[in-house]
Amino acid sequence: MSSNIDCPKCQKAKTPNHGLVELTGKFTIRGTITCDIDGHERPFAMTTGCIQQLDFALPDSQSEQLGPLVAKDVKEDMQEAERANYAHCYKACVTMCRRALQLALIDCGIQDQPLGAMLKQAMKQGPLLDQKTFDLATSIKGYGDLGAHRRDTLDPSEVGMVVYATVKMVNEVYTRRAALSGSAANKPV
Numbered sequence: 001m002s003s004n005i006d007c008p009k010c011q012k013a014k015t016p017n018h019g020l021v022e023l024t025g026k027f028t029i030r031g032t033i034t035c036d037i038d039g040h041e042r043p044f045a046m047t048t049g050c051i052q053q054l055d056f057a058l059p060d061s062q063s064e065q066l067g068p069l070v071a072k073d074v075k076e077d078m079q080e081a082e083r084a085n086y087a088h089c090y091k092a093c094v095t096m097c098r099r100a101l102q103l104a105l106i107d108c109g110i111q112d113q114p115l116g117a118m119l120k121q122a123m124k125q126g127p128l129l130d131q132k133t134f135d136l137a138t139s140i141k142g143y144g145d146l147g148a149h150r151r152d153t154l155d156p157s158e159v160g161m162v163v164y165a166t167v168k169m170v171n172e173v174y175t176r177r178a179a180l181s182g183s184a185a186n187k188p189v
């Protein structure tokens with residue numbers, strides 16, 4: 001059983017990068033397809049037998065929506081969160097989202113301490129967070145706590161939403177930080 005795969009980014013740039021994946025025997029492969037030309041990544045699941053699935057249905061990677069202000073290690077954490085999501089490692093995914101949020105706050109001048117205390121401090125000192133983004137950040141923290149500690153299980157359908165929310169949140173924090181300190185903060189770290 002084989003499937004053609006094409007990189008959508010290369011396709012758009014009119015420099016097609018085609019591939020062929022073949023799978024025999026009773027196996028499932030799952031993970032990400034990475035284009036060696038532009039680094040585009042997307043989820044992939046393929047099963048032999050009567051079902052074959054190439055998962056094109058998931059949205060394009062959210063981490064690409066992170067702005068130029070966002071630090072490299074925060075971006076890398078979000079890319080790892082997405083990889084974990086594609087690989088159905090949901091706890092790992094939300095844990096990385098939580099970590100990205102924490103790193104972003106540290107990067108934007110909030111003292112490194114337990115995340116709950118950081119959020120309160122950011123809220124108190126302003127203007128990184130307002131009530132709306134504080135609530136959003138608290139909810140991301142809540143999901144991250146589920147991933148990191150022994151508590152309830154995670155609903156996989158919510159995990160993509162956590163990634164989406166974290167990307168928005170991180171962008172917002174960096175943008176507010178930049179507005180606060182003028183052009184000096186406008187350089188990516």
Ligand SMILES: [Zn+2]
Nearest residue numbers: 007010035038
């Ligand atoms: Zn490509």
